[in-house]
Amino acid sequence: MTQTANELSDYYDRLKTKYVDFTEHPxxxxxxxxxxxxxxxxxxxxxxxxxxxxxxxxxxGTIDIRNYGELTGIYxxxxxxxxxxxxEMDEILIGGNSSLSLMxxxxxxxxxxxxxxxxxxxxxxxxxxxxxYDRHFAMTENLGIEMIPIELNETGPDMDEVKKLVANDSAxxxxxxxxxxxxxxxxxxxxxxxDQLASMETKSEDFMILxxxxxxxxxxxxxxxxxxxxxxxxxxxxxxxxxxxxCSTSKITFPGAGVAALGASKKNIDLVAKELxxxxxxxxxxxxxxHVKFLKxxxxxxxxxxxxxxxxxxxxxxxxxxxxxxxxxxxxxxxxEPKGGYFVHLTTENGCATEIVAALAKIGxxxxxxxxxxxxxxxxxxxSIRLAPTPVSLVDLDAAMDAICLCxxxxxxxxxxxx
Numbered sequence: 001m002t003q004t005a006n007e008l009s010d011y012y013d014r015l016k017t018k019y020v021d022f023t024e025h026p027x028x029x030x031x032x033x034x035x036x037x038x039x040x041x042x043x044x045x046x047x048x049x050x051x052x053x054x055x056x057x058x059x060x061g062t063i064d065i066r067n068y069g070e071l072t073g074i075y076x077x078x079x080x081x082x083x084x085x086x087x088e089m090d091e092i093l094i095g096g097n098s099s100l101s102l103m104x105x106x107x108x109x110x111x112x113x114x115x116x117x118x119x120x121x122x123x124x125x126x127x128x129x130x131x132x133y134d135r136h137f138a139m140t141e142n143l144g145i146e147m148i149p150i151e152l153n154e155t156g157p158d159m160d161e162v163k164k165l166v167a168n169d170s171a172x173x174x175x176x177x178x179x180x181x182x183x184x185x186x187x188x189x190x191x192x193x194x195d196q197l198a199s200m201e202t203k204s205e206d207f208m209i210l211x212x213x214x215x216x217x218x219x220x221x222x223x224x225x226x227x228x229x230x231x232x233x234x235x236x237x238x239x240x241x242x243x244x245x246x247c248s249t250s251k252i253t254f255p256g257a258g259v260a261a262l263g264a265s266k267k268n269i270d271l272v273a274k275e276l277x278x279x280x281x282x283x284x285x286x287x288x289x290x291h292v293k294f295l296k297x298x299x300x301x302x303x304x305x306x307x308x309x310x311x312x313x314x315x316x317x318x319x320x321x322x323x324x325x326x327x328x329x330x331x332x333x334x335x336x337e338p339k340g341g342y343f344v345h346l347t348t349e350n351g352c353a354t355e356i357v358a359a360l361a362k363i364g365x366x367x368x369x370x371x372x373x374x375x376x377x378x379x380x381x382x383x384s385i386r387l388a389p390t391p392v393s394l395v396d397l398d399a400a401m402d403a404i405c406l407c408x409x410x411x412x413x414x415x416x417x418x419x
Contacts, residue, residue, distance in 0.1 A: 012417055015410040022403060026364035029400045034342035034388040036251055039311050044253040047294035051286060065285035072273050077259060077288040083298040084216060085245050085263035086229045092261055093269050096283045099248040099260040100135060103210060106244050107143060109275035110208060111173055127165065127175040129157035131373035131384050133183045136176045147375035152185060156193035163200045170203040174210055179227035181215035184345045184373050184386040186338025188225040198233035211245040215341040217305045218251060220313045223339050231263060240265040249291055259291050315389040315397055319344050322401035332412045346385040352411050353382050359407040365400050
């Protein structure tokens with residue numbers, strides 16, 4: 001039922017009173033970044049004591065992993081990650097704890113070093129499906145690469161726009177993708193989108209797809225989603241060097257002491273390994289072996305991730321229930337109901353997100369900065385907020401959601417009154 005101006009004003013006054021009460025009794029809650037909770041970290045603690053006998057320090061029974069060597073990773077780690085990424089063994093490179101560092105390495109190996117050696121003054125551009133992962137965009141901007149925002153819908157990036165752009169601009173060298181349970185919207189790319197990305201005509205001969213499969217095994221329930229294998233699709237389309245797939249154990253075991261991997265064509269693995277050889281003689285092979293002994297294989301990884309889901313699923317259910325209860329019958333905000341991953345994405349009324357985030361900060365609830373998930377932190381609609389519920393308890397999340405619902409309502413009504 002439509003409210004009269006007086007009714008809306010009275011309702012705003014009631015919301016303001018509740019908000020002022022929050023300012024007098026602020027919370028101290030941070031759901032800004034998608035980090036595992038203490039309970040999740042404890043699931044992997046047994047891994048820390050797995051290397052205890054002389055045999056544990058040998059790869060393939062002969063290679064001493066305490067020493068230098070094995071630049072692209074130990075055999076056992078390659079075997080595990082080739083199962084997870086569905087590649088051949090020689091299409092895997094094992095890194096340190098950060099998949100982001102591997103992404104940076106790939107961009108430098110494939111584009112920036114070659115640019116420095118050439119006489120071409122051509123700029124480099126990347127397509128950035130948005131909303132997307134803020135750290136991808138920060139890295140791209142820091143490297144001096146121009147970012148072009150692309151709308152992200154329920155099946156992936158707007159492929160009509162993508163295909164039009166890459167067919168006509170040789171400076172467009174890549175596209176960022178989080179294909180499974182995308183950060184922050186939680187969507188999974190459709191098979192058709194994957195096939196189009198693999199087969200589309202590009203003016204640039206060295207166009208690449210940076211395929212960050214960060215949430216490859218991070219399901220929340222029985223309805224498990226997974227994007228089609230990009231490398232396989234690219235091989236079929238006769239573009240094998242286009243696919244560069246990444247994953248890590250950052251949200252499987254320990255974010256600060258995980259293992260990352262790159263899956264790509266043998267040609268790309270050799271190229272990246274050459275660049276890597278100027279930086280290190282090899283990453284932490286002891287950590288690689290610990291992970292292999294703990295995670296063992298794809299089936300064991302799945303069982304381990306079910307334990308994570310038992311911790312996480314109630315938090316996502318709580319968010320959905322709180323938003324549903326508060327905003328029933330109100331056309332104020334929309335939200336995602338992801339089947340996996342780490343985030344819930346809110347779409348507010350246009351022009352409200354920045355003020356909602358600021359209002360939350362004043363009452364002690366920290367969420368990701370509005371529009372952080374857009375290139376250059378610019379969303380012309382100012383309607384995007386990312387929630388990362390994983391690090392806090394259910395009790396704290398319940399309190400945070402009360403504050404979030406209030407602030408969304410409060411700022412939205414305020415905007416209507418002043419428009």
